[in-house]
Amino acid sequence: MTSIVETIAQSIKRADRTLFNENYVKQAEAVVEGLRRAGYEVVPLRPPEPLVEYAVENIPFGRLRPSDLIRTLYTTMVSNCRRFTG
Known part of the structure; x- marks a missing residue:
C-alpha cells in the first residue's frame, strides 16, 4: 500500500x-x-488486520450505549491507525 x-x-x-x-x-x-x-487524520478505507485486532483488545466491554460504542471504536481506530499503516 x-x-x-x-x-x-x-x-x-x-x-x-x-x-x-x-x-x-x-x-x-x-x-x-x-x-x-486541523484535527484530521488520513486513514485507509479498510483497516489493516493488526489494527482491527488492536481495537478488539482495547474497546471497553460492558454496557455502552450504541452511540458511545461507535464513538469509542472510531476514536480508537483512527487515533491508532498510523501505528499499523506507517
Missing part, C-alpha cells in the same frame, strides 16, 4: 507542469501535517 504522503506527492507532481523538479514529498508531508493540525 502506498503511504498517504507518497500519494499526495505523486498527485502534486502530476499536477505540476513546471520545468523544475520540486520536493513533492516535503510538500505532501506539509499537507498531511496541516490536516493533522
Whole structure:
C-alpha cells in the first residue's frame, strides 16, 4: 500500500507542469501535517488486520450505549491507525 504522503506527492507532481523538479514529498508531508493540525487524520478505507485486532483488545466491554460504542471504536481506530499503516 502506498503511504498517504507518497500519494499526495505523486498527485502534486502530476499536477505540476513546471520545468523544475520540486520536493513533492516535503510538500505532501506539509499537507498531511496541516490536516493533522486541523484535527484530521488520513486513514485507509479498510483497516489493516493488526489494527482491527488492536481495537478488539482495547474497546471497553460492558454496557455502552450504541452511540458511545461507535464513538469509542472510531476514536480508537483512527487515533491508532498510523501505528499499523506507517
